[in-house]
Amino acid sequence: MGRVILVALLVCLSAAATQVRAEDPYLFFTWNVTYGTISPLGVPQKGILINGQFPGPNINSTTNNNIVLNVFNNLDEPFLLTWMGIQHRKNSWQDGVLGTNCPIPPGTNFTYHFQVKDQIGSYIYYPTTAMHRAAGGFGGLRVNSRLLIPVPYADPEDDYTVLIGDWYVKSHTALKNFLDSGRSLGRPDAVLINGKSANYKRPLFTMKPGKTYKYRICNVGLKDSLNFRIQDHPMKLVEMEGSHTVQNTYESLDVHVGQCFSVLVTADKAPKEYYMVASTRFTKTVLTGKAIIRYTNGRRGSATLKNLPEAPVGWAWSLNQFRSFRWNLTASAARPNPQGSYHYGKIPITRTIKIVNSVSRANGKLRYGINGVSHVNPVTPLKLAEYYGVANKVFKYNLIRDVPPKKQPVELNLAPNVVNQTFRNFVEIIFENHEKSLQSWHLSGYSFFAVSIEPGRWSPEKRRNYNLLDAVSRHTIQVYPKSYAAILLTFDNAGMWNLRSELTENRYLGQQLYVSVLSPARSLRDEYNLPDSALLCGIVKDLTKPLPYSI
Template sequence: MGGVMLLLLLCLSAGAMMVRAEDPYLFFTWNVTYGTISPLGIPQQGILINGQFPGPNINSTTNNNIVINVFNNLDEPFLLTWNGIQQRKNSWQDGTLGTSCPIPPGQNYTYHFQVKDQIGSYIYYPITAMHRAAGGFGGLRVNSRLLIPVPYADPEDDYTVLIGDWYSKSHTTLHKFLDSGRALGRPDGVLINGKSSKSKGKEEPLFTMKPGKTYKYRICNVGLKNSLNFRIQGHPMKLVEMEGSHTIQNSYDSLDVHVGQCFAVLVTADKEPKDYYMVASTRYTKTVLTTTAVISYTNGKGPASPVLPEAPVGWAWTLNQFRSFRWNLTASAARPNPQGSYHYGQINITRTIKLVNSASREGGKLRYAINGISHTNPATPLKLAEYYGVADKIFKYDTMSDDAPATASDKITVEPNVANITYRTFVEIIFENHEKSIQSWHLDGYSFFAVAVEPGRWTPEKRKSYNLLDAVSRHTIQVFPKSWAAIMLTFDNAGMWNLRSELAERRYLGQELYISVLSPERSLRDEYNIPDDALLCGIVKDLAKPPPYTI
């Protein structure tokens, strides 16, 4: 009897330890409303979160559980996506129209996800309609746990810098443009943290720095279509992290930040004590749009110089900058093991998928496509249809070829675009851009190795130019005009995941696809069950819930 009691006490003690050891929770309540904003000096309708534009900055730490109760007080459905957060085994919380029903007006939904084994700089934004053109976006940082050292001294402070192009036209007008078959056209300005040089009122310092101290700036492009160059007057920037990976610490006078991308840099306040401008300007545009924001030394005694540092010219400069980005193989990541212990260059490729983006006019209306298919979102989210066993009534798998036709064609098919990729296979994806404009691609649920970006057309021989040692593990990659990019990754995160253009009009008009990664075990070890409070819509709304996965 004593032995049984001792065993029971040991079990209870272990259970208590497990409860105490559970990763911390961060709780948020967000009210999404309309409000009047004037970022370009012209009043317009914005989308606010808790009255803020941009939205609140989420400050978390590796393995935190984040719980966000979002109340939609708009007059139309609304949905947020968490750009770069990997959502391990949990595509239910990804916040895309292929995985979730949008939150109806007047209702709420609670997102619950864990930033498992991640660090770094990320963003969130609305994925519905053209809501991103009105706000609803913000920064999401994941700090390293104290027991995991970072490869630089703790900065004096940590600042989030959200840059992006902006339209003075309302999001509803822009939405109507796209629905009628028109392009968005040129933006009207550029914002830094929701403000521009055209904003009304005195230009107060956005950030302050103490002399001699070093600060971290997390710079993210939350815009709709334009790549931006970012620089700080008189201050070099030491790159230390991008999209969740520590990097080799090169210094840059300026950085090209493409749509959806985030960089973290260190800046030391070692110049003459006065004000300095942060500068963001559009790249690859006939008319260059520029805005500024002030950084002030705490003991500063003078205004910023009106002479702004010039941006680079041409995309070849950015290509060379991309080639300089390297993964820091000696730094620990979110787990206590070296980042470089994953030797991706030694893994055999099991499948190669080449994706070619194109623009066309289907029925006289502008559409964008991938390998001839322009994605459209059905009323029933793809993941829900798959989970409820009615996928055959909503979409077909693998209607898109793994290799685009050799000859470009204007003919496209408008339908759901869903690729079926075998669980835990190592896949190479080639993005080939035949157009004259730059592209930016993002993959939800994963980080991938960005092994090459080069001009011309891709052929198997191009693999000789891949960086198979220390390519940065990230989630967004640009493709220059008439160029290609290659990424490699293991599809080990079960779920339905969105691969999309980060350029808002292209995504909205079809330049995206979904990747279904199904675990043959149908086990909780590989994928979570649908949340009890999941919103249901389409043909699954009144269906009985399938039996849950078990261990």
């Protein structure tokens, strides 16, 4: 009997040891990036395809999955992809921006390897090199919750990704030439939904009567905020940019560039076809994209423009909608604890950084800047220069100050824009928009608490109006004309992280900076070493690799 018990005990211990050693699941992808002819507006143009697809493939993953994605660049110029909103804990090497990565040369490949650690939600990927985003190469990235962690709503019948965005007929090379010559891109030609124009007559999605569906709506465009609505169907907001929200119902949603929202829609109307609509906001000329949703028992061709919902007018409506967004404090996060267990409103602020965006000229050409500096990407990526100990040969830290000059300079300073940030400090960032156009900002590597958006200029007294209880944790924030936005976050993710305008023209012409977050311990507990597969370029290409971090 004792021997049987001993054997059983050894089996149990062996099983426990296997569970401890078990790694999180791996997902493997191979992507071929090529040019191809696309005609979203009926005019043939050169697009960027991934495995022959425009838009690119949807990545469907689950919390803690390891993603291994081998990208073959078959274009005639260097190429990079970024995974917007994926936090890459301790691993800015995988961020896919020119401040951290050498671009993939033509005819070669590079393997991204990252973990969607402790995240759920709806995200996008897109190219960060040249003006490639204007040609395609973008797509959706889902991170589903593990079965262990319940979501605060019943499983939908199906899960759909809706990619909305403005679009130009001109090629991405022509648009790049415009910007390089000092000209603006001008007005887009149309709004696409999943790469289709308003003239596309086939249903993009189908719904069974009585069933509820999840729609992940992401703005993958270049410059315009879009209002999204579904004919006769209200939308229940359940998630935005990795956070479960209080489940308010909306007739329409303003989705700014780079932002993603997840909504639930129930098929409880007359069985026929309905339009989903995305139209530009804050523009003199309104561009509208349409796509068809069909009930499975609905008649083909039954969609009608009658009772097509109108878009709201003015940015005050949009601001009030932002104020209605709330973090769901009782919902579980990606880990088994409630979202509201992190009391960000009780943490003392250690640093305040004010960001003022401006448009000006440099050397007679159009440029955009932050606090008087218009960012230029050096040949050697900033993170590589820092890691190899040659940062002083590539860039200077802290060209801008936390408090910008009251008057923005007429001529912007062209230089790499890198700000030092103390590891694990709790920081307040103020985005102040003095322009007449709307701004959209993204910070890679982090989620932050969007505690306030208000008209006018910021002052310390405005902190009294902050939402210090249930502001949504997210990675983008819009700033309305002549307004400011305030965010709070802990810089606890070591690496070199990109803070950028999501308006592609602005970003390309310098409206971005990098935040260097160094761990004093130089420990693997805080940051991963440079991967062996990393591409090297610039002055570090032939240098001896530094000693790796240790435990």
